[in-house]
Amino acid sequence: MNLASLKEIRPILEKNGFNFSKGLGQNFLINESIPKKIAQLCPSSKSSLAIEIGTGVGCLTKELAFRNKKVVAVELDKRLLPVLSETLAEFDNIRIINDDILKVDLKAVIEEEGFKDVFVCGNLPYYITTPIVMKIFESRLPLKSVVIMVQKEVAERFLAPPGTKNYGAITAAISYYAKVAGSFSVSAGNFFPKPNVDSAVVRFDLISPPVSVKDETLFFRVLRAAFLMRRKTLANNLQTAFSLPKNDVVSMLVSLGYSSSVRGEELGISDFARISDVIVSFLKP
Numbered sequence: 001m002n003l004a005s006l007k008e009i010r011p012i013l014e015k016n017g018f019n020f021s022k023g024l025g026q027n028f029l030i031n032e033s034i035p036k037k038i039a040q041l042c043p044s045s046k047s048s049l050a051i052e053i054g055t056g057v058g059c060l061t062k063e064l065a066f067r068n069k070k071v072v073a074v075e076l077d078k079r080l081l082p083v084l085s086e087t088l089a090e091f092d093n094i095r096i097i098n099d100d101i102l103k104v105d106l107k108a109v110i111e112e113e114g115f116k117d118v119f120v121c122g123n124l125p126y127y128i129t130t131p132i133v134m135k136i137f138e139s140r141l142p143l144k145s146v147v148i149m150v151q152k153e154v155a156e157r158f159l160a161p162p163g164t165k166n167y168g169a170i171t172a173a174i175s176y177y178a179k180v181a182g183s184f185s186v187s188a189g190n191f192f193p194k195p196n197v198d199s200a201v202v203r204f205d206l207i208s209p210p211v212s213v214k215d216e217t218l219f220f221r222v223l224r225a226a227f228l229m230r231r232k233t234l235a236n237n238l239q240t241a242f243s244l245p246k247n248d249v250v251s252m253l254v255s256l257g258y259s260s261s262v263r264g265e266e267l268g269i270s271d272f273a274r275i276s277d278v279i280v281s282f283l284k285p
Contacts, residue, residue, distance in 0.1 A: 003032075003087050004030050004031055004034070004035065005030070005084075006030055006192055009087070009222075012057075016079070016082045017079070018083060026056070026193065028191060029059050029060070034060070034186055034190050035060040035063045037184065039063035039067055041182050041203050042145065042203070043119055043144050044068050044119075045068065045140050048068045048115065048119065049071075049072065049117065049118045050068045050071045050118075051063040051071075051072050051106065051109070051119070051120045052064060052071055052112075052120075052121050052122050053120065053132065054073075054075060054101075054123055055073045055084060056123065061073050061094060062087070064121060069091045070095070071091075071095070072094075072095045072109055072113060074104055076098070076099065076100050076101070081096065086098060100132060107141055110142060119144050119145040119146065119147065120136055120146045120148075121148070121149075122149070123146055123149040126147065126151050129148075129151070130170055133146075133174070137177040137178065144203060145206065147203045152185060152198040152200045153166075156200075157170055157182065158170065158174060159183065162268045163266055167226050167265050168230075169223050169264075172226075172268070172269050172272060173220065175268075175269050178204035179205055180203070182202075182203040183202045184201050186199040209270060212241060218276050218280060218283070219273060219276040222238070225238055225240070230265065233263055235253055235261075235262075235263050237264065242282070252279070
């Protein structure tokens with residue numbers, strides 16, 4: 001069965017009374033080559049566990065099941081469960097968890113399954129992309145890679161270098177946990193219902209943090225503060241976020257070799273590490 005064919009899938013959906021939910025951001029792939037291409041970008045092997053976020057009707061789930069020892073798929077919409085029982089009936093290596101990915105304890109799932117080679121893959125709903133991505137990275141899961149499809153403009157923010165308009169706090173934060181290992185675009189015409197924007201698939205390979213910081217929590221506070229208001233200087237944003245005297249913040253930045261008018265989008269992760277390590281001393285009681 002071609003799970004990316006509307007002609008083949010529509011009767012199953014109709015039989016089970018399924019209607020697409022805008023609230024859940026449901027847009028299903030209707031080009032068979034795309035789930036294959038996504039699966040090929042994943043670090044699949046016959047000893048790997050693939051954790052999929054959002055199954056749809058199972059077209060990517062199917063490709064992952066062919067290539068990996070096991071697939072654990074997290075799907076929020078319970079209306080899709082009877083659909084998946086038909087579309088994925090030929091597989092005995094798929095486990096479906098009917099729950100919200102933001103509530104699932106992925107670390108416990110991985111421990112329960114007992115795999116050493118694990119990666120996450122999925123077509124993320126546009127409205128909760130960033131919370132899902134940051135949950136995966138911040139949980140410090142024992143993953144090799146994260147391969148996700150997101151709105152193209154979101155992918156551009158993920159991939160943007162410092163000094164560009166798309167570079168922001170999420171870009172810098174992700175670079176602390178992972179490096180980009182591949183990407184490709186997916187036009188809106190490959191989905192049903194057709195969305196208003198194009199998408200892109202990005203693969204991140206997890207890494208050890210490229211910088212050492214004295215206080216990791218403070219480091220991420222500095223990161224967020226730097227982009228608090230993009231039109232303001234870094235000094236102004238840090239002053240606001242940490243309630244520090246403006247002169248002290250400016251002096252600190254100048255002592256580190258930065259201009260008093262530098263903005264957050266001009267700096268890379270190593271710069272934020274240096275700044276956070278100095279701010280520590282300002283905040284000590």
